[in-house]
Amino acid sequence: MELFSNLLLGLETSFTLINLSYCLMGVFLGTAIGVLPGLGPAATIAMLLPATFAMPPVTALIMLAGIFYGAQYGGSTTAILVNLPGETSSVVTALDGYQMARQGKAGRALAVAALSSFFAGTVCTLLIALFAPPLAAIALKFGPAEYFSLMVLGLIASIVLAHGSILHALGMIVLGLLLGLVGTDVNSGAARYTFGVNELADGIGFVIVAMGMFGIGEIIANLQDEGTRDVSITKVKGLWPTREDFKRSIAPTLRGTALGSLLGILPGGGAALASFGAYALEKKVSKSRHEFGKGAVEGVAAPEAANNAGAQMSFIPMLTLGIPANPVMALMIGAMIIQGIQPGPAVMSEQPALFWGLIVSMWIGNLMLLVLNLPLIGMWVKMITIPYRYLFPIIIVFCAIGVFSLNNTYFDVYLMALFGFIGYVFKKLDCEPAPLLLGFILGPMMEEFLRRALLLSKGDPTVLLQRPISATMLVLAVILLGMVLLPSFSKTREVAFQEE
Amino acid sequence: MRIRAEKDFWAGLLYVLLSAGFLWLGRDYKMGVASRMGPGYFPIVLGWTLGAFGVVSIVRSFLTDGAPIGKIAWKTLAWVSAGVLAFGVLITTAGLLFALPVLVLLSSLASAESRYDLKGLLILLGLTLFCVLVFVKGLGVPMPVLGSWFDGIVPPTWQR
The missing domain is CATH 1.10.287 (Helix Hairpins)
Structure with missing residues (x-):
């Protein structure tokens, strides 16, 4: 069977010493930053990107992916132990997980979280292996019109499914698209928005934008809300869940995995929405719904399965279409481009070892997380107590060195300071940086696809509507936007992100 | 209105x-x-x-009604930006050995929680050493340890 030969190829690729050790390093780092509040996977991956230039592509991607899903595990550890969700995707885990910890069941909650995450990770590895090839096969038939419409749909979906104001998300996307155009126009050779500065001729490096907005901008915002974090940590004992815990977790884990996989594949879905959705679903269908908020094990199992499923499934649009579902995927795309790989449906056929190696490594990484994290709990707990005042200067140093090493020019360091400033100002105005980064990555591609589509149609813009696949995607985008304008939907959307 | x-x-x-x-x-x-x-x-x-x-x-x-903007942390913003900009100025001229501590000190001023004690100093020294060893020596990032200001003053091998 082709599936097995593919997975076997992946196993061969990922089971080398170098790839295994970078996978381990990735999940380890990911857990660490997941534990540390105020440092997310996007900033970390941006910081580490320059260090991956020298690695073989598959090794680089394996490590970066490990950081991403490792952060989901780390985030839930702090959510359960100290009621401080390290990542947005584990906010709902804190609701019941922390209550369990207060009742002396911290170990059981952690184990259930880890096991349900691992289960979801396993299922999703298989799902990706099953669904990515047919999807890529369809995508290979896409012309420029389809790609353009797909990107429009992706951008629209990513803001409808994320939280925050739609209008500002749209504004940030357009701003991101514009910033993405800075540099030399590939078609005419005209320099656009470069102010005659040589360093801008190749455009603004997306690592600079990401580090400025997610690294520096976040730090400034965090410092403003800095308070004394009173961390009282519950003793962790009895790591093995009881038979009853198991029994009660099975159905929620399955439901969480299903919902997470579904939402994760959509652009903008990803881990956060999946966990919120899964918790809300369990509250409706669970037999023990009266216990929710008071330490119900279902309230840990379902969102943890869902956020891990969502995180992994967001690799599907990235790997098969070259479309980022969230900022982390945008960075992964950037990493591929830097490595000289054009992301898109051709990756699977041209770089089978890279594709399948990455997928299988995700399963291996999940296994590592399961085996490593529970025994290392003590260390993670210690990390939570590191005061932010020691942490943030170190983060800034790594950002500065990382940005400088991109092109060995101080100009990039100045640019990062500028984007840190911009990021903070927009954050104060409730304009999220994520849509800007997605637009920034997609900007040049969208221009190129639109240009080619219009060239082929001799300037007739209705080509976007004449081709059935392209038209379907645009109609879907309009429907999505229209739904937000409906009061009942926008209310549900608000509620989905306010589960507290 | x-x-x-x-x-x-x-x-x-x-x-x-x-x-x-x-x-x-x-x-x-x-x-x-x-x-x-x-x-x-x-x-x-x-x-x-x-x-x-x-x-x-x-x-x-x-x-429509909306939340007020709230306080803007100008001081925090200024110190962090100043730190990063100073790093940009100093990295090629003075070199990493100076640019890094300046960045750390300036950005520390952004937080009211920062303490300037022995522990902080040791962390700073450790971090500087770590960055020189890992980034310059280990990963080979072409970043001068001592920059152009030291040309001719110290042996070139110290600068790399």
Whole structure:
């Protein structure tokens, strides 16, 4: 069977010493930053990107992916132990997980979280292996019109499914698209928005934008809300869940995995929405719904399965279409481009070892997380107590060195300071940086696809509507936007992100 | 008429200003025609779109209620930015050995929680040593340990 030969190829690729050790390093780092509040996977991956230039592509991607899903595990550890969700995707885990910890069941909650995450990770590895090839096969038939419409749909979906104001998300996307155009126009050779500065001729490096907005901008915002974090940590004992815990977790884990996989594949879905959705679903269908908020094990199992499923499934649009579902995927795309790989449906056929190696490594990484994290709990707990005042200067140093090493020019360091400033100002105005980064990555591609589509149609813009696949995607985008304008939907959307 | 949603108003104003900036800077880029898009086509369309979103946001700020912006952390913003900019200035001239501590000290001023004690000093020394060993020696990032100010003063091997 082709599936097995593919997975076997992946196993061969990922089971080398170098790839295994970078996978381990990735999940380890990911857990660490997941534990540390105020440092997310996007900033970390941006910081580490320059260090991956020298690695073989598959090794680089394996490590970066490990950081991403490792952060989901780390985030839930702090959510359960100290009621401080390290990542947005584990906010709902804190609701019941922390209550369990207060009742002396911290170990059981952690184990259930880890096991349900691992289960979801396993299922999703298989799902990706099953669904990515047919999807890529369809995508290979896409012309420029389809790609353009797909990107429009992706951008629209990513803001409808994320939280925050739609209008500002749209504004940030357009701003991101514009910033993405800075540099030399590939078609005419005209320099656009470069102010005659040589360093801008190749455009603004997306690592600079990401580090400025997610690294520096976040730090400034965090410092403003800095308070004394009173961390009282519950003793962790009895790591093995009881038979009853198991029994009660099975159905929620399955439901969480299903919902997470579904939402994760959509652009903008990803881990956060999946966990919120899964918790809300369990509250409706669970037999023990009266216990929710008071330490119900279902309230840990379902969102943890869902956020891990969502995180992994967001690799599907990235790997098969070259479309980022969230900022982390945008960075992964950037990493591929830097490595000289054009992301898109051709990756699977041209770089089978890279594709399948990455997928299988995700399963291996999940296994590592399961085996490593529970025994290392003590260390993670210690990390939570590191005061932010020691942490943030170190983060800034790594950002500065990382940005400088991109092109060995101080100009990039100045640019990062500028984007840190911009990021903070927009954050104060409730304009999220994520849509800007997605637009920034997609900007040049969208221009190129639109240009080619219009060239082929001799300037007739209705080509976007004449081709059935392209038209379907645009109609879907309009429907999505229209739904937000409906009061009942926008209310549900608000509620989905306010589960507290 | 009064502004009811401060955040919408200022975000909208920013969009309008940025859009005007992009349109003005791009005024000479050739539009071309739809079948042969010039370098100006996409930016101009996007520029007007951004401006439109800005206007909508401003109008909305008068019609719906929104949260106030709250305090802007100017001090934090200034110290962190100053630290990063200083790093940019010093990295090639003075070198990493000076740029890094300056960045750490300046950005530490951004936080009221920062302490300037022995523990902090040891962390700073450890971090500097770590970065020199890992980034310059280990990963081979072409970043001078001692920069151009030290040319001819110290042996070149110390600078790398």
